[in-house]
Amino acid sequence: MAAYSSLFTSLHLDSLALANRVVVSPMTRVSATTDGRATAQMAAYYARYARGGFGLVITEGTYTDEAYSQGYVDQPGIANDAQAGAWAKVVEQVHAAGAPIVLQLMHAGALVQHNRFTTKTIAPSAVTPPGEQMPMYFGEGGYATAQAMSETDIIEATQGFVAAAQRARSVGFDGVEVHGANGYLLDEFLTDYMNKRDDDYGGGIGNRVRVPRMIVRSLRDALGNDFPVGIRLSQTKVNDPDYRWAGPEDAEIIFHALAEAGASYLHVTGAGAVEPAFADDGPSLTTLAKRHGAGLPVISNGALYQPEAAAAMLDEQGADLVSIGRGALANSDWPHKVRAGERPRDFDPASISPVATLDNQAAWETDNADVFEPLAGG
Numbered sequence: 001m002a003a004y005s006s007l008f009t010s011l012h013l014d015s016l017a018l019a020n021r022v023v024v025s026p027m028t029r030v031s032a033t034t035d036g037r038a039t040a041q042m043a044a045y046y047a048r049y050a051r052g053g054f055g056l057v058i059t060e061g062t063y064t065d066e067a068y069s070q071g072y073v074d075q076p077g078i079a080n081d082a083q084a085g086a087w088a089k090v091v092e093q094v095h096a097a098g099a100p101i102v103l104q105l106m107h108a109g110a111l112v113q114h115n116r117f118t119t120k121t122i123a124p125s126a127v128t129p130p131g132e133q134m135p136m137y138f139g140e141g142g143y144a145t146a147q148a149m150s151e152t153d154i155i156e157a158t159q160g161f162v163a164a165a166q167r168a169r170s171v172g173f174d175g176v177e178v179h180g181a182n183g184y185l186l187d188e189f190l191t192d193y194m195n196k197r198d199d200d201y202g203g204g205i206g207n208r209v210r211v212p213r214m215i216v217r218s219l220r221d222a223l224g225n226d227f228p229v230g231i232r233l234s235q236t237k238v239n240d241p242d243y244r245w246a247g248p249e250d251a252e253i254i255f256h257a258l259a260e261a262g263a264s265y266l267h268v269t270g271a272g273a274v275e276p277a278f279a280d281d282g283p284s285l286t287t288l289a290k291r292h293g294a295g296l297p298v299i300s301n302g303a304l305y306q307p308e309a310a311a312a313m314l315d316e317q318g319a320d321l322v323s324i325g326r327g328a329l330a331n332s333d334w335p336h337k338v339r340a341g342e343r344p345r346d347f348d349p350a351s352i353s354p355v356a357t358l359d360n361q362a363a364w365e366t367d368n369a370d371v372f373e374p375l376a377g378g
């Protein structure tokens with residue numbers, strides 16, 4: 001029998017059939033053209049994960065509109081037809097290599113390091129985010145103070161997600177994942193110190209979850225029932241790794257609201273997926289998502305690159321799928337290796353240093369050519 005067999009059983013996300021439960025975690029590679037078009041190098045990079053046996057590829061966070069959503073230099077977008085057309089080639093190659101591909105839709109909110117459309121940033125309230133910009137995405141120094149979103153801004157951002165998802169479907173993506181995690185716009189609505197609004201979108205968690213819920217519901221209404229719309233959630237943020245929701249009641253309200261809005265799956269992430277979400281010995285965020293997510297499939301993420309940990313997440317904590325980030329950077333064939341009983345190699349931070357570009361990855365792979373099928377340039 002294949003090693004870690006629970007990782008290698010099939011399942012469906014709505015109508016989408018997956019051959020196994022191992023997913024590529026979304027990872028920003030700041031390697032698109034300056035005007036946000038995906039490249040041939042990106043197509044080769046994503047297709048390689050499909051060849052390596054992943055049951056599903058989730059793309060890097062991709063901006064949704066030509067207003068405030070872009071966060072990074074050379075980040076891909078799906079805000080216009082040219083950007084959508086460029087993604088079509090990525091989709092085609094991933095499909096040809098045998099895996100479905102879901103596009104992660106991202107609005108950077110206050111965490112903007114570069115936006116070629118505007119110098120202003122928006123967030124639920126006029127707040128300066130804590131923390132520093134990320135050098136691995138060409139950032140430096142603190143973040144700008146955001147402008148508080150008007151009701152119109154909220155509607156326009158929502159419409160941006162819907163139009164982006166429609167473009168994604170039109171170029172063949174198998175689903176979309178709303179980025180509700182890690183400190184970006186939707187997560188800012190959930191976060192007490194980023195959301196100080198005194199209207200229906202601020203105050204208690206029941207109000208703070210309204211915008212993420214409205215976006216999921218708008219996507220579901222616009223796309224119908226056979227196009228998966230997932231959402232990614234975390235307590236921690238790229239600019240505040242220690243942040244926690246107020247307690248398990250908040251987790252219950254958030255997961256329940258998003259499931260009820262029509263999400264196809266919940267993708268929960270944090271530094272360590274197996275760790276208790278709140279108290280020292282309480283349930284993990286994955287367990288809470290399973291408990292309060294109305295039976296939706298849950299993708300669990302965070303330090304699951306050892307096969308034992310990934311399999312235990314399915315067998316013992318009830319996750320339906322696992323997503324692998326840094327472990328996939330070091331092993332584009334993680335599923336094939338694990339299934340064959342081989343140990344995946346350790347992640348090397350040098351592969352994303354000083355910047356997380358694919359050129360840097362390719363250079364690192366050339367230096368480690370004994371173990372890597374080299375990534376094509378371009």
Ligand SMILES: Cc1cc2nc3c(=O)[nH]c(=O)nc-3n(C[C@H](O)[C@H](O)[C@H](O)COP(=O)(O)O)c2cc1C
Pocket residue numbers: 025026027028029059060061104179181182232269270271301302303304305323324325326327352356
């Ligand atoms: C280079 C890099 C880029 C990332 N970009 C994204 C992103 O675009 N969207 C997202 O939701 N998470 C992003 N993440 C977080 C990963 O998806 C994942 O949650 C994190 O690495 C923890 O999982 P791991 O322990 O399997 O690496 C990124 C992580 C890395 C290392």
